[in-house]
Amino acid sequence: xxxxxxxxxxxxxxxxxxxxxxxxxxxxxxxxxxxxxxxxxxxxxxxxxxxxxxxxxxxxxxxxxxxxxxxxxxxxxxxxxxxxxxxxxxxxxxxxxxxxxxxxxxxxxxxxxxxxxxxxxxxxxxxxxxxxxxxxxxxxxxxxxxxxxxxxxxxxxxxxxxxxxxxxxxxxxx
Amino acid sequence: xxxxxxxxxxxxxxxxxxxxxxxxxxxxxxxxxxxxxxxxxxxxxxxxxxxxxxxxxxxxxxxxxxxxxxxxxxxxxxxxxxxxxxxxxxxxxxxxxxxxxxxxxxxxxxxxxxxxxxxxxxxxxxxxxxxxxxxxxxxxxxxxxxxxxxxxxxxxxxxxxxxxxxxxxxxxxxxxxxxxxxxxxxxxxxxxxxxxxxxxxxxxxxxxxxxxxxxxxxxxxxxxxxxxxxxxxxxxxxxxxxxxxxxxxxxxxxxxxxxxxxxxxxxxxxxxxxxxxxxxxxxxxxxxxxxxxxxxxxxxxxxxxxxxxxxxxxxxxxxxxxxxxxxxxxxxxxxxxxxxxxxxxxxxxxxxxxxxxxxxxxxxxxxxxxxxxxxxxxxxxxxxxxxxxxxxxxxxxxxxxxxxxxxxxxxx
Amino acid sequence: xxxxxxxxxxxxxxxxxxxxxxxxxxxxxxxxxxxxxxxxxxxxxxxxxxxxxxxxxxxxxxxxxxxxxxxxxxxxxxxxxxxxxxxxxxxxxxxxxxxxxxxxxxxxxxxxxxxxxxxxxxxxxxxxxxxxxxxxxxxxxxxxxxxxxxxxxxxxxxxx
Numbered sequence: 001x002x003x004x005x006x007x008x009x010x011x012x013x014x015x016x017x018x019x020x021x022x023x024x025x026x027x028x029x030x031x032x033x034x035x036x037x038x039x040x041x042x043x044x045x046x047x048x049x050x051x052x053x054x055x056x057x058x059x060x061x062x063x064x065x066x067x068x069x070x071x072x073x074x075x076x077x078x079x080x081x082x083x084x085x086x087x088x089x090x091x092x093x094x095x096x097x098x099x100x101x102x103x104x105x106x107x108x109x110x111x112x113x114x115x116x117x118x119x120x121x122x123x124x125x126x127x128x129x130x131x132x133x134x135x136x137x138x139x140x141x142x143x144x145x146x147x148x149x150x151x152x153x154x155x156x157x158x159x160x161x162x163x164x165x166x167x168x169x170x171x172x173x174x
Numbered sequence: 175x176x177x178x179x180x181x182x183x184x185x186x187x188x189x190x191x192x193x194x195x196x197x198x199x200x201x202x203x204x205x206x207x208x209x210x211x212x213x214x215x216x217x218x219x220x221x222x223x224x225x226x227x228x229x230x231x232x233x234x235x236x237x238x239x240x241x242x243x244x245x246x247x248x249x250x251x252x253x254x255x256x257x258x259x260x261x262x263x264x265x266x267x268x269x270x271x272x273x274x275x276x277x278x279x280x281x282x283x284x285x286x287x288x289x290x291x292x293x294x295x296x297x298x299x300x301x302x303x304x305x306x307x308x309x310x311x312x313x314x315x316x317x318x319x320x321x322x323x324x325x326x327x328x329x330x331x332x333x334x335x336x337x338x339x340x341x342x343x344x345x346x347x348x349x350x351x352x353x354x355x356x357x358x359x360x361x362x363x364x365x366x367x368x369x370x371x372x373x374x375x376x377x378x379x380x381x382x383x384x385x386x387x388x389x390x391x392x393x394x395x396x397x398x399x400x401x402x403x404x405x406x407x408x409x410x411x412x413x414x415x416x417x418x419x420x421x422x423x424x425x426x427x428x429x430x431x432x433x434x435x436x437x438x439x440x441x442x443x444x445x446x447x448x449x450x451x452x453x454x455x456x457x458x459x460x461x462x463x464x465x466x467x468x469x470x471x472x473x474x475x476x477x478x479x480x481x482x483x484x485x486x487x488x489x490x491x492x493x494x495x496x497x498x499x500x501x502x503x504x505x506x507x508x509x510x511x512x513x514x515x516x517x518x519x520x521x522x523x524x525x526x527x528x529x530x531x532x533x534x535x536x537x538x539x540x541x542x543x544x545x546x547x548x549x550x551x552x553x554x555x556x557x558x559x560x561x562x563x564x565x566x567x568x569x570x571x572x573x574x575x576x577x578x579x580x581x582x583x584x585x586x
Numbered sequence: 587x588x589x590x591x592x593x594x595x596x597x598x599x600x601x602x603x604x605x606x607x608x609x610x611x612x613x614x615x616x617x618x619x620x621x622x623x624x625x626x627x628x629x630x631x632x633x634x635x636x637x638x639x640x641x642x643x644x645x646x647x648x649x650x651x652x653x654x655x656x657x658x659x660x661x662x663x664x665x666x667x668x669x670x671x672x673x674x675x676x677x678x679x680x681x682x683x684x685x686x687x688x689x690x691x692x693x694x695x696x697x698x699x700x701x702x703x704x705x706x707x708x709x710x711x712x713x714x715x716x717x718x719x720x721x722x723x724x725x726x727x728x729x730x731x732x733x734x735x736x737x738x739x740x741x742x743x744x745x746x
Contacts, residue, residue: 027517028280054407057522062535062544077520077531077548081407084428088520109410112556130192135237135585136701137666138188144245144700151242151249152700172707209670210620211649217622217667238667239623242701257696264624308627311634327634334631345624345720582623585664 008083012051016043022089032088037074037100040091044076044106053078053087056103059113061121065147069094072123076103093123102128120145189221192233197223202230207570209238215312215574216581220558224567232562232570234555239585247545251511252278252352253488255545260346262547263583265305268297268337269525271350276431277521277532278352281514284486290354290479291433296367296470297340297349298432298523299463303374304333305526306456306463310381313453313575317394322384329377332370339366353487354480364471371468378460385453395450399561399573402447409560410553413528414459415577418444418451425524437466449576456578459526486512511540518544527551527578549583604742611655611681612643612734618654619647620674622661625688625720629660632723639723644730651677656733657710658726662690663703675710683737685729686712689719 009031016022020043022035035043047053057077064071070092078087093100102125103110114125115134122143125131133140142149157165166172196202208219217238223231243262247255259270272294279286286294311326334344340359341347349356385391401411403419416423422441426434442458444451481487488507489500514536522531528550537543554577561573621629632639633647640646648654651674663671675684686706689695692715693705706712713736716729 027515028283028519030519032518055410057410057529057531058533058546058548060533060544060546060548062518064543075518075533075546077533081423086429086520086522088518107410108408109553109556112552132188133237135240135666137237140665144242149245150700151245151698153698154694154704169705169707171709171711172705209667210651210674216626217670238664238670239662240664240666240701241623241662241697242699243697245701246697246699261624261696264627308630312630324635327631328636331631331634331636344722345627 006083006085008051008080009085009087012047012053012087015051016047019046025090030086030088032090034090034092037091037093037098040074040089041101041103041106043089044078044103047078047087047089048106051080052082053080055079055081056107056109056113057086059103059110059117061117061123061145063121063145063147068096071095072098072121074100074117074123097122097124099124099126101126104128119143122146189233189235193221193223193231196225197230205567209235215579218555218574218579218581218584220570220574222562222567222570227566227568229562229565229567229570232559234558236555236581236584239581241582241586243586244545244547248542251540252514252542253507253511255542256351257346257348259547260348261582262586263525263527263530263549263551263580264345265308265580266301266525266527266530266583267346267348268301268350269523269530271348272298272432273521273523273525273530273532274534275350275352276523277519277534278514280519280521281517281534281536282352282486282512284353284483285481286354286432287478287481288433288475289358289477292470292474293355293359293479294350294432295434295437296467296474297337297355299466299470300333300336300367300370302526303460303463303467304330306460307333309456309526309575309578310453313572313578314385314391316571316575317391319385319388319391322381325377325381325384329374332366332373336363336366336370339363351480351487353483354478358479364474367467367471371464371471374464375461378457382457386457392450394569394572395453395576396446396448398449398565398569399576400447401557401561405557405560409557411528411557412553413525413550413578414452414455415528415554417441417455419447420445425522425529429522431521431523437469439463439465449572452576452578513538513540514542516543522548525550527580527583528554547586549580549586551577551579551581551583555579555584604740605738607742608738608740612737615644615656615683615730615734615737616646616648616654617644617656617658617730618651618674618678619649620657620660622659622663622667623690625660625691628720628723629658629687629726632726637723637727639727639730642727642731642734651675652679654678655681656683656685656730658685658687659691659706659710659712660687662688662694662697663706663709664701665703668703668709671706672709683713683733684710685714685716685726685733687716687726687729688721689717691715692717695719 013024022033062073072093074091076089119133203224205222209217219235221233259274260267307326307330311323314322341349406416424441439462444454484503493500516538518535520533531548533546535544686692691706694702714733
């Protein structure tokens with residue numbers, strides 16, 4: 001399944017490896033860089049300015065609970081319109097309440113995506129202009145997409161627990 | 175100025191830092207549009223700051239349709255998680271199935287037979303036409319053109335009938351699955367699609383005669399909600415919004431999937447960068463989609479519609495009765511599911527609204543570690559403050575319509 | 587009784603006040619335009635040319651809760667939307683009815699998770715549940731006609 005990396009992607013990945021010590025990982029035809037969290041802004045700035053990754057497609061995160069070091073990976077998906085290539089940048093973060101510098105200054109579209117990651121995973125973006133919950137109500141407790149957050153389902157109704165479930169629906173008419 | 179004009183910051187749901195000083199002093203007006211509003215295309219709340227009738231600032235507040243779909247998908251095996259994808263962008267259900275299937279296929283290395291590839295393209299394009307028709311109807315309705323809505327929904331029913339014919343469901347078909355499609359199309363399918371291809375171009379001319387040169391429509395759309403190409407790229411805007419700025423960026427050409435490189439079609443663009451440009455692009459896209467559907471129907475090859483890799487695709491019912499191995503495969507696939515490697519893949523397709531991406535990461539087990547859905551509406555909605563600035567409040571409605579947001583896509 | 591015989595063909599009908607009130611309520615039941623998710627698209631389909639709900643006197647969708655009698659909860663209700671839904675319900679004038687359209691509104695359907703209210707009957711009283719994900723437009727029309735049957739049986743004195 002190994003597909004040849006195109007030259008521009010190759011040179012970008014190599015440069016990032018040399019300059020920031022980013023690890024290059026390939027699977028199928030996706031290239032991802034695994035970089036340290038303290039220089040994420042510089043890395044993305046270099047990718048944008050020197051290697052023409054002008055579009056930030058998305059920012060998201062992955063939770064590896066119960067593993068703690070690293071517990072989270074923050075993932076930036078970049079796209080270069082000029083060279084027609086996609087690059088994934090992963091930033092491993094340790095601990096349960098991680099912090100990361102915002103990349104809003106590099107890519108303005110990161111604004112809402114970082115808010116979403118904050119809302120869903122509890123990763124705090126330092127320097128973000130408007131770090132509020134975006135999808136959940138503002139008084140919500142917890143961060144739903146964390147693996148230690150329960151899915152919170154209602155159990156299937158049987159005769160033994162029918163009354164218990166029915167209590168939660170006081171307005172259901174006959 | 176009386177005290178009653180003063181806005182108390184605690185009334186603003188934690189958004190007081192986003193409005194200007196003038197609004198807090200009561201000099202400009204703060205108006206809530208939504209979450210229940212007839213022309214917000216879903217449950218979107220916009221906090222508008224108005225100076226007279228002019229929009230000074232527009233603050234979108236989303237999440238009223240947050241369904242926890244990603245979390246639900248992470249708790250299901252790969253085959254069963256597919257059902258959730260239909261309900262994300264509910265105007266593009268087959269496109270969502272397609273991109274999820276492509277991502278899972280890329281993750282586990284699964285092949286798709288040629289007939290299924292062509293069927294996928296055909297159905298994805300029919301979905302695109304259906305979505306654009308609904309967009310055309312509702313956004314014209316927002317600008318008070320009622321008849322286009324009635325006409326558009328009429329043609330959309332033909333497409334829904336085709337979906338019902340192939341899958342038994344009108345909207346949430348779950349028809350495209352990892353490894354191919356659910357089952358082969360029935361014998362009447364071709365005639366139904368040919369009938370649609372026959373009818374649709376004339377009907378499209380009819381819509382255009384109602385809108386394209388309509389002075390009232392032009393007045394409401396030309397030079398409204400402008401944004402340039404550079405801004406679009408900076409903000410991650412894709413789809414008809416970026417093509418209306420003159421940039422022919424379409425993932426079907428840029429990064430072809432499912433064999434789109436073998437079809438002959440153009441990427442419509444417009445120069446206006448405005449609401450009218452987005453309208454022109456979408457209408458032209460319907461015509462291009464019709465071209466693709468026709469080509470796909472002409473070259474639809476015979477053969478299987480599902481991969482024969484029994485480790486990932488359940489065997490047909492006929493085999494289960496005669497082969498013990500098939501029975502075991504069936505049982506394993508629907509109880510435990512298949513295992514995917516601990517790797518992440520990102521796949522994107524061109525949905526009617528823009529780049530629709532799926533990031534799927536496995537963990538070596540039968541359930542995904544992370545499923546992330548990159549909805550185009552999420553990025554497109556983010557620029558509402560830029561698009562609406564210094565426009566009349568009546569134009570906000572037209573601008574929301576023109577970026578064609580689906581709240582199921584934004585909030586998931 | 588007997589007044590019909592006396593007046594002959596003068597067009598007089600006698601009935602109870604309750605029948606008249608219920609009849610008029612069923613024939614001008616204005617639903618509130620309250621689309622939430624996928625079901626809202628089918629609700630639009632039900633109003634559009636092919637299914638045309640106006641055949642049954644139920645086409646006039648009102649954007650404002652204060653002018654409507656019937657709330658069709660079309661789609662999944664998230665925890666963030668729930669207070670809004672209840673507020674809109676409270677703003678509707680009596681008598682009012684609620685239809686839970688689709689599986690999500692009835693029992694949260696396939697979304698058995700943290701974000702979705704597990705059936706809209708946790709927050710508002712529901713009169714008719716319509717099954718389907720999403721229900722066909724015929725299903726919605728059937729649901730409203732079922733509600734009409736119910737309203738025709740209502741006892742006037744029971745309304746506060």
